[in-house]
Amino acid sequence: xxxxxxxxxxxxxxxxxxxxxxxPGFPVPAVTDAQMQAALKQRERLQEIASLGLTSAGTxxxxxxxxxxxxxxLGLPIGLVTVVLDEAxxxxxxYGLHGWMEEAKGTPVEWSFCRFSVATKExxxxxxxxxxxxxQQNPLVTMDGLRCYAGIPxxxxxxxxxxxxxxxxxxxxxxxxxxxLTLRGFASTxxxxxxxxxxxxxx
Amino acid sequence: MxxxxxxxxxxxxxxxxxxxTHTLVLESLERYLGPEEAAEIWLxxxxxxxxxxxxxxxxxxxxxxxxxALDASDQLVATCxxxxxIRLMSYMILADRQQGASSTARMQGSTTGR
Numbered sequence: 001x002x003x004x005x006x007x008x009x010x011x012x013x014x015x016x017x018x019x020x021x022x023x024p025g026f027p028v029p030a031v032t033d034a035q036m037q038a039a040l041k042q043r044e045r046l047q048e049i050a051s052l053g054l055t056s057a058g059t060x061x062x063x064x065x066x067x068x069x070x071x072x073x074l075g076l077p078i079g080l081v082t083v084v085l086d087e088a089x090x091x092x093x094x095y096g097l098h099g100w101m102e103e104a105k106g107t108p109v110e111w112s113f114c115r116f117s118v119a120t121k122e123x124x125x126x127x128x129x130x131x132x133x134x135x136q137q138n139p140l141v142t143m144d145g146l147r148c149y150a151g152i153p154x155x156x157x158x159x160x161x162x163x164x165x166x167x168x169x170x171x172x173x174x175x176x177x178x179x180x181l182t183l184r185g186f187a188s189t190x191x192x193x194x195x196x197x198x199x200x201x202x203x
Numbered sequence: 204m205x206x207x208x209x210x211x212x213x214x215x216x217x218x219x220x221x222x223x224t225h226t227l228v229l230e231s232l233e234r235y236l237g238p239e240e241a242a243e244i245w246l247x248x249x250x251x252x253x254x255x256x257x258x259x260x261x262x263x264x265x266x267x268x269x270x271x272a273l274d275a276s277d278q279l280v281a282t283c284x285x286x287x288x289i290r291l292m293s294y295m296i297l298a299d300r301q302q303g304a305s306s307t308a309r310m311q312g313s314t315t316g317r
Contacts, residue, residue: 085286
């Protein structure tokens, strides 16, 4: 775990998040609200999402299968490919979601865990949401019972953070280096699939 | 058009999600298109579903219909519409769910009070 943390560019160890007092856990990203808003509302990023057709009706079967496989591989109930827009996050593919989020096909953007990955272009991991400074007040935690999350940013070949490939669950848990390695593999396949759409559209 | 204000509250408690407005829609469109084109497109969408783009408060269902009309535009506008639709749907579902819960609580209260 130390290996992973050493390559992340987080700062301020005072804000370290922890699932247990003996384990330092994953650092909390230091991103200001202004930085977050600027990233989410960047016109070029939104145009990139549009050009890739990531919000088109109809779920990509391959992305859908990746969500299922990732959730199963990590033993978690939820796997998602999210696209973070200015006003909402859209579930481009999902496994395991039911209820209002499945019906709405996303959530308001201010509740999106994935927005942190979009703003920082870094992985975002929450092992115990009830004790995490950035998400403990989030309605997805307080009302819907989300407790753990690991998301890998999906960054296009043009350098824009589109959303995340992520897994989530309703019980707190620790994520190992091996878990994150597995998740990065799925994210890598997902972004390749997304980029293939661009190539297909340009043919 | 079928919804009478304030059929849904201004916020969807306990999620505290604000009722989406024309202003929110327009601001989002401006991010994608710039102010002039955004205003033009939103006006056209409102015309299609026959709602007043100047109204201070518009029922969420009517806004949802107008956002649906944006889908007929290009990919960029449709992407913007997706975000707005999710926000509107989230608000409507959660507000309705809360109203249902409140009604149930009131019914249970009146039953146990007898």
